[in-house]
Amino acid sequence: MECALPESVLESDITTKGFYMAFYSKFLAIALVGSLSSLASAGPLNDYNLILFGDLNVSGGSGHIEGKAFIGGDVVNASIFAQKEPANSTADTVKVVGNFKSNNGTHIDRGYLAYQGNFSGPTNICNGAGLTPDGCVKKVTDGSLTAEKAVLFSQLQAESDYYKGLSTSDNTALIGDMNNKKFSYTGSATDLVVFNITADKLAGPQWSLDMDFATALNVVINVSGTSFTAGNTKNGTESFRNNFNNVLWNFYEATTLNFGDSWYGSILALNATIDTKSNLDGAVAAKSYVGNGEIHKGSWSYTPPTTEVTEPSILILLMSGLGLIGLSRLRRR
Numbered sequence: 001m002e003c004a005l006p007e008s009v010l011e012s013d014i015t016t017k018g019f020y021m022a023f024y025s026k027f028l029a030i031a032l033v034g035s036l037s038s039l040a041s042a043g044p045l046n047d048y049n050l051i052l053f054g055d056l057n058v059s060g061g062s063g064h065i066e067g068k069a070f071i072g073g074d075v076v077n078a079s080i081f082a083q084k085e086p087a088n089s090t091a092d093t094v095k096v097v098g099n100f101k102s103n104n105g106t107h108i109d110r111g112y113l114a115y116q117g118n119f120s121g122p123t124n125i126c127n128g129a130g131l132t133p134d135g136c137v138k139k140v141t142d143g144s145l146t147a148e149k150a151v152l153f154s155q156l157q158a159e160s161d162y163y164k165g166l167s168t169s170d171n172t173a174l175i176g177d178m179n180n181k182k183f184s185y186t187g188s189a190t191d192l193v194v195f196n197i198t199a200d201k202l203a204g205p206q207w208s209l210d211m212d213f214a215t216a217l218n219v220v221i222n223v224s225g226t227s228f229t230a231g232n233t234k235n236g237t238e239s240f241r242n243n244f245n246n247v248l249w250n251f252y253e254a255t256t257l258n259f260g261d262s263w264y265g266s267i268l269a270l271n272a273t274i275d276t277k278s279n280l281d282g283a284v285a286a287k288s289y290v291g292n293g294e295i296h297k298g299s300w301s302y303t304p305p306t307t308e309v310t311e312p313s314i315l316i317l318l319m320s321g322l323g324l325i326g327l328s329r330l331r332r333r
Helices: 007-011 014-042 144-164 238-242 311-332
Strands: 050-052 069-071 075-077 092-096 112-115 137-139 172-176 180-185 192-198 208-212 218-224 227-229 247-250 256-258 266-274 284-289
Touching: 069 144, 092 144, 144 218, 144 247, 144 266, 172 192, 180 218, 208 238
Parallel strands: 050 069, 050 284, 069 092, 092 112, 112 137, 180 208, 192 218, 218 247, 227 256, 247 266, 256 266, 266 284
Antiparallel strands: 172 180
């Protein structure tokens, strides 16, 4: 986005230049708020299927991401993006703050790729109707993806902190034997129910995890511990499969996650690298991903009331990053 300044600015003093610099930065910020305000009200895990603040490096030929993706680092290797987005979409279904370099099997099934670093292929990447092989590739030069990354991290960190601060709900228990465990809720709440569990207990010798939702609409499972390896633990029971859009796993301390079998429910793990060969059903927010499973389209639509990112907050984040753009352009002139 260009915003040419009047010629008189070139001859004015530093005070006037400072005014135009502030105006320029605010102009860019306000232009971006419209696209981000809906994100703030809906919640990032409702808008994106995958959010990473580091790199995406799929370790094999799979790694399909069925919904929208935001990659805060580089795409080192990937597969198919946006399979389940609307046909003929004109949205930026894949956003990459860093560089995009992937294998020849990678393509954008619906919509467009917006990248801020460097693009080095593959060139035959676009599957959208009516698009040339590279016609869905868009270079972003206004710093908006960096700004969005800051907003996303701020809101998701606030969400994770909010959930981990909640006490276990009344009438909840983890019941069952060594082979089958159930998250049991027997109360009458119709909104959010919270479980708290350690990673060690979640990854015990049990083979199958089940869930009794009762009247609850949404369930948060806070998992403490720096690492989780599922091993034989899986949660592909009917209750999880039918309600995975209403479950959030908050791995608020995790730095490494490995799911041994298909896993159901959205995953919030901002400091974790996910290394898994299994499919994940739900929205995912993590530090990085080096697995080889598919990320099936899902969402987490519950947004805590204390984590709404207001328009002034967005402006502060955007202007702190974009103010330097106006300054650099004034200096070049």
